Amino acid sequence: MAEVTGSSPVAPMVKIFILKMNDTKKYDLQTLRHSAAHIMASAVVELFPGTKLGIGPAIEDGFYYDFDLPKDETGKPKKITLEDLPKIEQKMQEIVQKNYPFIHEEIDKNKAIEFFQSRNEKYKLELIQEIPDQKVSIYTHNNFVDLCRGPHVNSTGEVKYFKLLSVAGAYWRGCEKNPQLQRIYGTAFFTKEELDAYLKKLEEIKKRDHRKLAAELGLFKIYEEEFGPGLVFWLPKGAIVRKIIEDYLRNFHLKNGYQIVYTPHIAKSDLWELSGHAKFYSEYMYPYMDVEGQKYLIKPMNCPGHVLIYKSQLWSYRDLPIRYFELGTVYRYERSGVLHGLMRVRGFTQDDAHIFCTPQQVEEEILKLLDIVVKVLNKFGFKEYSIKLSTRPQKYIGDIQQWEIAENALKTALEKINLKYEIDPGEGVFYGPKIDLKIKDALGRFWQCSTIQVDFNLPQRFDIKYRTPTGKDEYVIMLHRALLGSLERFFGVLIEHYCGILPLWLAPVQVKILPVAEKYVNYAYKVRNELLYQNFRVEVDDSDNRLQYKIRDAIINKIPYIAVVGEKEEKSNTISVRTLSEQTIVVYTIEEFIKKLNLENNIEN
Numbered sequence: 001m002a003e004v005t006g007s008s009p010v011a012p013m014v015k016i017f018i019l020k021m022n023d024t025k026k027y028d029l030q031t032l033r034h035s036a037a038h039i040m041a042s043a044v045v046e047l048f049p050g051t052k053l054g055i056g057p058a059i060e061d062g063f064y065y066d067f068d069l070p071k072d073e074t075g076k077p078k079k080i081t082l083e084d085l086p087k088i089e090q091k092m093q094e095i096v097q098k099n100y101p102f103i104h105e106e107i108d109k110n111k112a113i114e115f116f117q118s119r120n121e122k123y124k125l126e127l128i129q130e131i132p133d134q135k136v137s138i139y140t141h142n143n144f145v146d147l148c149r150g151p152h153v154n155s156t157g158e159v160k161y162f163k164l165l166s167v168a169g170a171y172w173r174g175c176e177k178n179p180q181l182q183r184i185y186g187t188a189f190f191t192k193e194e195l196d197a198y199l200k201k202l203e204e205i206k207k208r209d210h211r212k213l214a215a216e217l218g219l220f221k222i223y224e225e226e227f228g229p230g231l232v233f234w235l236p237k238g239a240i241v242r243k244i245i246e247d248y249l250r251n252f253h254l255k256n257g258y259q260i261v262y263t264p265h266i267a268k269s270d271l272w273e274l275s276g277h278a279k280f281y282s283e284y285m286y287p288y289m290d291v292e293g294q295k296y297l298i299k300p301m302n303c304p305g306h307v308l309i310y311k312s313q314l315w316s317y318r319d320l321p322i323r324y325f326e327l328g329t330v331y332r333y334e335r336s337g338v339l340h341g342l343m344r345v346r347g348f349t350q351d352d353a354h355i356f357c358t359p360q361q362v363e364e365e366i367l368k369l370l371d372i373v374v375k376v377l378n379k380f381g382f383k384e385y386s387i388k389l390s391t392r393p394q395k396y397i398g399d400i401q402q403w404e405i406a407e408n409a410l411k412t413a414l415e416k417i418n419l420k421y422e423i424d425p426g427e428g429v430f431y432g433p434k435i436d437l438k439i440k441d442a443l444g445r446f447w448q449c450s451t452i453q454v455d456f457n458l459p460q461r462f463d464i465k466y467r468t469p470t471g472k473d474e475y476v477i478m479l480h481r482a483l484l485g486s487l488e489r490f491f492g493v494l495i496e497h498y499c500g501i502l503p504l505w506l507a508p509v510q511v512k513i514l515p516v517a518e519k520y521v522n523y524a525y526k527v528r529n530e531l532l533y534q535n536f537r538v539e540v541d542d543s544d545n546r547l548q549y550k551i552r553d554a555i556i557n558k559i560p561y562i563a564v565v566g567e568k569e570e571k572s573n574t575i576s577v578r579t580l581s582e583q584t585i586v587v588y589t590i591e592e593f594i595k596k597l598n599l600e601n602n603i604e605n
């Protein structure tokens with residue numbers, strides 16, 4: 001850093017430091033983006049004088065800044081809209097052109113308070129009060145001054161490739177009791193190519209948004225305002241996909257040595273006191289219900305229910321492992337602000353299972369689990385993962401030896417099955433180590449799906465044991481695991497991954513039959529019935545729309561096979577089939593077509 005004489009509006013007499021970094025690549029993307037946030041804030045203040053500043057950090061894909069805008073003639077704070085963004089960008093360009101240096105100063109806290117008071121910056125003042133040091137750090141460019149630890153780029157001219165993206169409401173410090181500010185999101189990159197590639201990806205994300213596609217395809221509905229946010233109504237087209245997934249999961253688990261169980265959605269609060277959820281998980285649970293003077297709670301997890309099923313009889317080491325599987329619907333109190341389509345909801349169904357085993361069986365069980373995780377995720381088309389193993393945290397229960405055995409079991413299993421993983425030291429839950437697996441989607445995004453978790457806690461809380469070969473009763477080890485996680489969320493990921501074009505085995509409608517005229521409707525239904533009889537999902541478009549329109553409609557609805565029938569087809573007992581993506585028409589007899597569908601289904605299976 002170089003010492004220079006300053007001309008700062010805040011404290012003209014103090015020493016000023018300018019970051020001496022002329023090579024633009026010497027700072028990271030975060031620094032570039034955070035600098036862009038300052039430039040955006042100064043543009044907003046210029047365009048809307050009287051705007052008060054919140055905070056403006058760099059985030060994963062860009063930056064934001066929160067603003068409290070002055071009131072307009074109607075007495076309400078002015079609202080920034082998408083239409084304002086080009087104007088703000090234009091102003092930012094001007095600031096970039098001027099190439100103002102970012103000037104860093106360390107000034108007396110009192111001086112800073114005085115300065116921000118003079119500008120009526122109440123949010124900044126609140127932040128300053130919380131700084132323990134007597135000096136505070138500020139950055140200035142042109143006449144814009146911000147309380148900030150930095151670092152920044154040298155000058156505004158270095159922020160060349162940026163774009164403002166969206167506007168959202170955001171409570172000051174994320175708390176609903178505080179005033180709502182307006183947040184502008186943007187992004188910045190070192191090169192134009194990177195910025196363009198990112199904007200293209202954003203377009204693709206928008207195109208694949210599962211909420212938009214689900215509305216177009218009639219998959220699910222959430223009555224956010226009217227009947228409660230985060231609660232999913234599965235429409236028939238979405239529900240059939242869920243049913244296919246559920247059937248697959250049930251059969252898969254039965255084949256892999258699991259037993260299917262069901263547990264109630266509500267239970268007396270005593271269950272949740274015993275499990276510890278009432279104490280440690282209460283912020284995600286809905287309030288008590290009064291039932292005949294007794295307190296009841298709705299379940300946020302399936303685990304205690306499975307424990308009670310295990311507890312219903314005595315077990316010997318010879319009986320273990322016991323594996324219970326449930327498509328268990330749970331309800332969690334998520335703040336309405338964090339809910340998002342199917343990705344974050346208040347009621348959802350987990351493909352949940354609990355394994356009860358001896359300490360000696362843990363490694364073998366984990367190995368089996370990893371094997372089936374990969375099989376299931378592959379089945380849905382996900383082949384790349386990011387895996388984390390979280391180990392013993394500062395606060396934990398159980399003895400260290402037990403933890404080490406479990407952690408080693410997880411490690412050994414991951415290595416045996418040749419899965420790459422990272423260790424997240426100290427990030428395990430207090431009751432045991434865990435493996436988290438994220439899947440990579442078509443856009444390269446990672447989604448949390450599978451979890452495998454060792455638990456030393458619940459068996460002790462519920463006093464569940466097994467008899468050892470020497471006749472002693474020992475606590476059983478419990479493994480929690482979900483493969484897809486939440487069916488709702490997984491469905492959302494599937495829709496976005498496939499852009500709504502689900503593979504044949506999952507498509508809600510696999511074949512649409514289009515009679516070219518009313519005369520051929522009967523034949524169309526005859527074909528449909530033959531396919532239905534073979535368990536395919538088929539619809540007939542018997543509307544009196546023109547054929548071109550019917551084809552377009554089938555394409556919009558992303559139907560994998562479109563079969564046209566007319567005089568020629570009826571006479572030869574055939575169908576003329578085109579696929580969603582290819583216009584080439586192939587003529588099949590019904591038997592040939594059934595063979596083809598079965599083959600494709602089998603490959604997918």
Ligand SMILES: [Zn+2]
Pocket residue numbers: 034035038139146147148149150151152
């Ligand atoms: Zn800053």
Ligand SMILES: [Zn+2]
Pocket residue numbers: 301302303354480481
């Ligand atoms: Zn569990």
